Amino acid sequence: MFNGRFSLFNVSVWVLTVYLVFHVPLIEMRVDDFEQQALAQAREQPPVSTEKPEPINQHLKLGKCFHMPRSKCPAEPNCTKVGSMSVFCCDLDSARLKEALASSITQNTTYLHVLNATIDELDVSQAMFRRLTSMAFTDGNIDKIVVARKESMDMNTTRQFPKHSSVACLNISNNNLTSAKLQPAIQRPYAYLFNLSVLDASANNLTEFPLSLVHSNRKISVDLSGNRYLPCKNFMKAMEENNSSLVTFLKYRDTYCALDISFNWFKDVRVVQIDHLRIQKEVLNESCRNIKPANINCTCIPERLEFSGDVITNLVAVDCSQRNLTSLPTNLPHNTVKLNVSYNNITSLQTVADDSTYEHLRQLILDHNDIPYILELEGTKFIDNFMLFSIAYNKLKTIHTYVLSNRFYKTGLALLIAGNYINCDCNTEKTLKPWLLENFKNIPDYKLLLCDDKVPVVDLVESQVCHTPRDWTDYIYYIIGLEVLILVLLISKVSYDYWVFKTAGYLPWPANKMPRLPCDWLCE
Ligand SMILES: *[C@@H]1O[C@H](CO)[C@@H](O)[C@H](O)[C@H]1NC(C)=O
Ligand SMILES: *[C@@H]1O[C@H](CO)[C@@H](O)[C@H](O)[C@H]1NC(C)=O
Ligand SMILES: *[C@@H]1O[C@H](CO)[C@@H](O)[C@H](O)[C@H]1NC(C)=O
Ligand SMILES: *[C@@H]1O[C@H](CO)[C@@H](O)[C@H](O)[C@H]1NC(C)=O
Ligand SMILES: *[C@@H]1O[C@H](CO)[C@@H](O)[C@H](O)[C@H]1NC(C)=O
Ligand SMILES: *[C@@H]1O[C@H](CO)[C@@H](O)[C@H](O)[C@H]1NC(C)=O
Ligand SMILES: *[C@@H]1O[C@H](CO)[C@@H](O)[C@H](O)[C@H]1NC(C)=O
Ligand SMILES: *[C@@H]1O[C@H](CO)[C@@H](O)[C@H](O)[C@H]1NC(C)=O
Ligand SMILES: *[C@@H]1O[C@H](CO)[C@@H](O)[C@H](O)[C@H]1NC(C)=O
Ligand SMILES: *[C@@H]1O[C@H](CO)[C@@H](O)[C@H](O)[C@H]1NC(C)=O
Numbered sequence: 001m002f003n004g005r006f007s008l009f010n011v012s013v014w015v016l017t018v019y020l021v022f023h024v025p026l027i028e029m030r031v032d033d034f035e036q037q038a039l040a041q042a043r044e045q046p047p048v049s050t051e052k053p054e055p056i057n058q059h060l061k062l063g064k065c066f067h068m069p070r071s072k073c074p075a076e077p078n079c080t081k082v083g084s085m086s087v088f089c090c091d092l093d094s095a096r097l098k099e100a101l102a103s104s105i106t107q108n109t110t111y112l113h114v115l116n117a118t119i120d121e122l123d124v125s126q127a128m129f130r131r132l133t134s135m136a137f138t139d140g141n142i143d144k145i146v147v148a149r150k151e152s153m154d155m156n157t158t159r160q161f162p163k164h165s166s167v168a169c170l171n172i173s174n175n176n177l178t179s180a181k182l183q184p185a186i187q188r189p190y191a192y193l194f195n196l197s198v199l200d201a202s203a204n205n206l207t208e209f210p211l212s213l214v215h216s217n218r219k220i221s222v223d224l225s226g227n228r229y230l231p232c233k234n235f236m237k238a239m240e241e242n243n244s245s246l247v248t249f250l251k252y253r254d255t256y257c258a259l260d261i262s263f264n265w266f267k268d269v270r271v272v273q274i275d276h277l278r279i280q281k282e283v284l285n286e287s288c289r290n291i292k293p294a295n296i297n298c299t300c301i302p303e304r305l306e307f308s309g310d311v312i313t314n315l316v317a318v319d320c321s322q323r324n325l326t327s328l329p330t331n332l333p334h335n336t337v338k339l340n341v342s343y344n345n346i347t348s349l350q351t352v353a354d355d356s357t358y359e360h361l362r363q364l365i366l367d368h369n370d371i372p373y374i375l376e377l378e379g380t381k382f383i384d385n386f387m388l389f390s391i392a393y394n395k396l397k398t399i400h401t402y403v404l405s406n407r408f409y410k411t412g413l414a415l416l417i418a419g420n421y422i423n424c425d426c427n428t429e430k431t432l433k434p435w436l437l438e439n440f441k442n443i444p445d446y447k448l449l450l451c452d453d454k455v456p457v458v459d460l461v462e463s464q465v466c467h468t469p470r471d472w473t474d475y476i477y478y479i480i481g482l483e484v485l486i487l488v489l490l491i492s493k494v495s496y497d498y499w500v501f502k503t504a505g506y507l508p509w510p511a512n513k514m515p516r517l518p519c520d521w522l523c524e
């Protein structure tokens with residue numbers, strides 16, 4: 001991936017100028033007196049591009065980057081010409097920079113190196129820089145780099161930027177720069193950096209990777225060594241298959257990136273050499289090809305990088321959606337934390353329980369399959385660990401809520417079940433509906449779980465689905481009523497017998513037919 005050859009480099013970047021030579025006719029722009037001077041020179045003389053370069057190749061790096069060592073710094077004055085096309089300056093501050101450059105940059109100047117500039121603001125789109133193909137401000141202290149400061153109040157179009165920037169090499173190495181100092185000039189780097197092919201931003205303290213480099217379709221060589229806090233995930237993006245042929249990292253071995261690692265209770269940053277990322281990627285590609293069934297061409301991407309001990313671990317996201325699968329894939333890459341198998345014809349979840357490569361899974365997306373129930377997940381590591389379980393638009397007929405129940409105390413955890421048609425009965429109303437209502441925070445689409453007749457489960461009404469138990473309780477009341485009636489009749493009969501016995505002296509039927517009991521003497 002490291003290609004040290006000269007002259008192949010194209011680029012893009014942070015700063016600078018729009019190249020609209022072919023699209024927009026030359027329109028005079030607002031200029032200050034300084035720029036007018038440059039423009040005056042431009043009108044007097046033929047365009048630079050027609051001139052023959054002089055042999056100053058001994059000072060050119062990568063064929064296009066003009067760079068002089070400190071030992072060649074001029075004595076008074078601070079700037080000197082090197083050949084007829086190059087200007088080299090040392091030790092300038094804001095006050096002296098303009099003056100010094102104005103007096104030494106001519107129409108013929110195409111290379112500029114300013115060593116140790118201590119300046120508040122560098123406007124790289126100034127007219128006097130317009131003819132430069134190599135611009136280097138190195139080993140100084142720059143507070144801010146801007147593009148077209150004067151026009152920045154009118155944000156509407158790119159027309160405000162200089163019409164054409166020839167800069168092919170930009171060296172802003174070792175200027176104590178942070179990403180904040182480059183913003184907002186760099187929000188849309190491409191728009192201004194049409195001819196840039198080498199960017200040296202080494203030895204600064206940048207924290208944001210110029211990702212737009214990757215999105216342009218141009219070849220670029222970038223030196224980002226000596227910036228310790230650029231995020232690894234951006235480098236990974238730049239090193240992806242299609243991008244790696246576009247972005248070449250100069251000083252590859254000396255380029256590091258910052259890996260976010262989060263444990264349960266603290267966050268930390270590890271700085272790693274970017275070649276580790278390439279190795280991880282190759283290991284991943286290899287294991288991705290080993291997913292079974294063979295030749296289903298799942299895609300595997302690093303979801304996150306983590307440290308375990310001193311080893312970088314790639315947490316992997318696997319996408320096997322729309323592969324006409326009838327069962328879950330097996331032999332996933334090590335540390336697969338996310339699996340998308342939506343839009344297949346999968347009918348069983350048994351693999352989740354059986355295949356040990358599922359043990360790190362946190363997110364399982366199974367939408368649009370043919371799963372009838374989730375019972376097979378009972379007791380699996382996935383159920384213990386999952387953060388996202390999406391089983392929407394399947395063939396669930398029932399939901400065994402106890403398989404999932406212990407997990408819903410955790411916030412951020414989500415179960416998606418929309419578009420399943422449950423067999424609804426009184427039991428559904430008595431258990432599933434309250435369960436949905438209780439856990440609605442973890443089941444965002446709970447209103448879309450439907451019964452066979454397309455009524456949402458949460459809209460089930462007891463009186464409509466629970467007939468049998470109601471009838472039964474009614475009978476109980478009749479029986480109790482009957483028993484009470486019989487009791488009242490019995491008491492009345494006994495009372496009547498007693499009254500007849502006391503007044504008339506005989507016992508009415510049937511008491512007179514009953515055998516005498518010992519207690520009768522007591523009564524008499
Ligand atoms: C940019 O400047 C730095 C610091 O002076 C120097 O080491 C480096 O070689 C230059 N890069 C290029 C591409 O000229
Ligand atoms: C640059 O110019 C300033 C004032 O003109 C002077 O003080 C300083 O020494 C000069 N530096 C060099 C390297 O000539
Ligand atoms: C850089 O330039 C400033 C003046 O602008 C000077 O004071 C300082 O000493 C220079 N740094 C080095 C390392 O020469
Ligand atoms: C620019 O270069 C041309 C031809 O090389 C030369 O005639 C002219 O004097 C130069 N102009 C300046 C300002 O150096
Ligand atoms: C910016 O563009 C919008 C429409 O594209 C226009 O209405 C507005 O007047 C423009 N603003 C300026 C400052 O040109
Ligand atoms: C951009 O570079 C190409 C070739 O590298 C060159 O032909 C073209 O003139 C350059 N454009 C500008 C504006 O310098
Ligand atoms: C780097 O820049 C910061 C401000 O962003 C400043 O406080 C610090 O002194 C600078 N460091 C050096 C070595 O100039
Ligand atoms: C570089 O940036 C990081 C993160 O913003 C900061 O913690 C660190 O102090 C900076 N280092 C220097 C030398 O400015
Ligand atoms: C790479 O580019 C090709 C063709 O431009 C495209 O089909 C493919 O999807 C791209 N691959 C990636 C990973 O972007
Ligand atoms: C997977 O890729 C191989 C090789 O590119 C191809 O032969 C095969 O048909 C692909 N399989 C599917 C299911 O797309």
Ligand SMILES: *[C@@H]1O[C@H](CO)[C@@H](O)[C@H](O)[C@H]1NC(C)=O
Nearest residue numbers: 295296297321322323324325
């Ligand atoms: C899936 O099957 C359909 C129809 O049988 C077919 O058109 C499609 O190409 C298949 N897809 C894959 C990835 O095999």
Ligand SMILES: *[C@@H]1O[C@H](CO)[C@@H](O)[C@H](O)[C@H]1NC(C)=O
Nearest residue numbers: 324342343344345346368369
């Ligand atoms: C597979 O599922 C798709 C919908 O996801 C469906 O159209 C197709 O008929 C199913 N194929 C089989 C063989 O069941």
